[in-house]
Amino acid sequence: MLSAVSPRSTPLALKRPRWVLAAFSPLTWREFAFHAAHLPIAVAGLLWFSVAVAVGLPVGVTWVGLVVSAFLLAGCGWFASATRKLSRRLLGQAVDVPRKHDLKPGAVGYVTSRFSHAATWRALAFLPVSFALTVATFCISIGVLVAALGAITHSVWGQYLPEQIGNDGQPHRGAQFLGEFVDTVPLQVGFAVLGLALFLFVWPSVNHGLSSLQRVVIRSMLGASRAEARLTEVTRSRAAVVQNADDTLRRIERELHDGTQARLVGLAMTLGDARDRLQHGAEPGVIAPLVDQAHSSTREALVELRELARGMHPPVLDDGLESALISACSRVPFPVNLEVSLIFRPSTVIESIAYFSVLELLTNASKHARATQARVTVSERSGRIELEVRDNGRGGAFVSPGDGAGHQTGLAGLLERARSVDGTLDVNSPAGGPTLITISLPAAAAS
Template sequence: MTSMTPAVHRAGPAATTPARPVADPAASPAFLRAPFDRRSWLRYGYLWVAVLMAPFALAYALVSVVLTVGLAVTVVGLFVGGTLIVGARGWATTYRGMASKFLGNRVPEVPPFRRGRGFWRGLGSMLGDSAGWRALLFMFVMFPLSVVGFVTSTAVLVASLGAVTHSIWGRYLPEQQAGDGSWHRGAQLGPDWFVDTPARQLAFAGIGIVLFFVWPWIPWLFTQVAGLLSQSLLGPTRESLRVADLEQSRAGAVEDADARLRRIERDLHDGTQARLVAVAMQLGEAKDHLDSGTDPDQVSELVGTAHASTKDALVELRELARGIHPPVLDDGLGVALDTLAARSPLPVTMDVDAEVADRGRLAPAVESIVYFCVAELVTNAAKHARASGVYVLVERHDGDLRVRVRDDGRGGAAVTPPESSGHRSGLSGLAERVHAVDGRLDVSSPAGGPTVVTVTLPENVRP
């Protein structure tokens, strides 16, 4: 078809689910390598930075909430609270950067803030900014989490290193008197139990070594919680992703519609209009000949030429009308697809569910999308894939309408985004058309074929 990159591609809402980390931040090295692994120290560094930011972030969150509530009676003062709520997005950006740098956790950006027009809408959009409120909640939760995580991790790390090196620095501790009156120099771990003998020094160092290898899992645990909070509170919600995705698909649909209108205008101007002008000139010339009493055979020839040009213009107008809305769809999707198969240069096998083939069973927009998708895919199979046949299946599947087009061509089809290729390919245009009605387009096309394109659409079957 349009590209020779073998892969499985998907276009549609499922393509806009929140981004996942490039490298799994939950992955941890083997137990014996953990204290020496760079990721363990990066997680500990995250807790360091988080605990330094925590008091300031908590203060900002408290001030934002208190000012918003306290200034509610002034109405105008609510703009101060709204500004602070929207400003929490800056803190969210900082925390997302920390999660990416220290944890390898790629948290996607939230959609940009859009202030409503007018006084009340502007105020409402600021006070109701969900991304700002979720950032404030994250700052509240991160205060105890970062403090407890940092203190626990540091305590275990210091204790482990202290136990391992006790034999070096323990001799400089002041002497302490035990209950039996004896004096000892070393760490005291219990009543009258001092680490001041070689055996106890060795045992204490062993405990320190165990703690040192256990220590990496403590920052790992706390940063896992922080990473989950970052994904859920600092990233975009499914609703916001859906809105942004639909806005993008609607923009693509508008661009397609505009391009189609320009193409129709160009075809009318360069084709049909030119033919009709020629017909008018030929009829005018025939009229002049009739008025001057010229040979009737010459007049008949001019009229015949004008008649043929008129029929050609009618054919072009029908083709243009078919590109806007195929008239055959008025008889039902089943008839339209059978007609399409009959006109195809390739043998096409149509398998259409009888429940969706009848006229009026589906919404007109869905019927039109199914027709144009099948038409484009059959054309691609003949033009690009060098296929010898195409199989088309249209059926209900899990409450949706599923269209599957399979050809035995050479494969290598891919949905190429317009921004990467510089032009809009046929499959990318289909993906945007399908996506505009909340559908999904999947392409499986390994090198050598076969190519299977599956279009899933909301059925919208009329009662």
């Protein structure tokens, strides 16, 4: 199932290589570069942590000391920001930035806003954890890599090691492995093969495992919490819905001004001409064409008004969601099995979103999926409205991005509508079908 809900952190387009070529993959070396590049940041972070604890705690008993402690605490965010940027560039993990603290005026606001910000405390706790983890990952990764390369090149540098007397009483030059000096051709070849295997198969896996551990720690301690990510997503979706609503209102205003209003002005002029002719005793045969023209303009204006009203709150919802869905399903050119089991009536906003979502999905199933039957289920689970629309079409449905100008269409538009009220949309549509789209909405829209 493809979920259309954004995760807390977004992995970039970095595909892990096949295990045979992993040692030569750019991703493997970027992960190794992260261990090396993050080491000085981790060391500096530990020093800042030590200063923050050693200075911040003693001086925090005074008012001026609280300001200093708040500054030292806020400074942890610098290292968190640097780590997130490095994680994005080298580890391929874009971590959602936690929500910023509310800026309050004055010294009291400066102190309280920073001491009450949970993400800042997580950043402080991250500094010692990051130091221990980064030192360990760097030492382990570079240790395995150096051992592998050393074994491969031992035949070159081993002859320059100092001479030693072995257990057999003979002098030897070279490294010792399992109690034996590697100074003969067979042992050197075997040692090189062992080093090559270590480089090709062991080091990439160890390096990747350590990088995965770094990703988990960075994501959990420096990323936005689930509640923060949810709030950010809802805020972004509501902004998109507001923008779309503003664009719709501007379009209606423009079309009313340039179309319907101009047509009504022409209608008024035609009726005024007919009235003047009647007052001057004109023959009915002269006035009849004007009346026909006015009648035609009136019908065209009604058509334009109906087109403008499309997408607004339909009167059928006044009788409830079930009645509205029955009407929507009856207009589909194939049989639709509708099941509605609600123990309460949702708010008007939720009813409108549910109605238009089902209408859009059934239209898509008819026009694009070439479905011959569908099933719509509406139920209540744990205080939320669950909508399921299943069709036997050809499948392949997915949430496509917008056009870059803030306009959303199709499933993307439905997703934005759902997110605007803290809802979700899931798409399960394999090629060849069937398609199952699930929308979860709260019973009432949040104010």
